[in-house]
Amino acid sequence: MANEWMQQAACADMDANIFFPSDHDPLIRNAEMVLAKKTCMGCDVREECFSYSMKHEEGGGIWAGLTEAERARHRIVWSRKM
Ligand code: SF4
Numbered sequence: 001m002a003n004e005w006m007q008q009a010a011c012a013d014m015d016a017n018i019f020f021p022s023d024h025d026p027l028i029r030n031a032e033m034v035l036a037k038k039t040c041m042g043c044d045v046r047e048e049c050f051s052y053s054m055k056h057e058e059g060g061g062i063w064a065g066l067t068e069a070e071r072a073r074h075r076i077v078w079s080r081k082m
Contacts, residue, residue: 003052010043011036020061033062040065054078 006012011019018039021032040046046064053063053071060068 003048005045005048008045009049010039010045014039019063033067036062037065050074 018032019036021029021036023029040049040062043049043065050064050066053066054075057075063071066074
């Protein structure tokens, strides 16, 4: 992993696909999103993950418990503080 904090991530040993929910089945997509967000809520490096996601537009997926659309809204506020 590129950043040291990523080694402490709750998602480090999980299937990355859970954090990039499937498009084709809404039920599976919802289940994956709930699991990803729940994992993020208990992650020790969520703040680091949030900062990273604000600085790097990674595209889709769940980062720091936030969807792409949620991160886009946070990024507006976050960029004004920087
Ligand atoms: S906050 Fe979520 S996506 Fe970020 S490192 Fe932790 S578990 Fe992974």
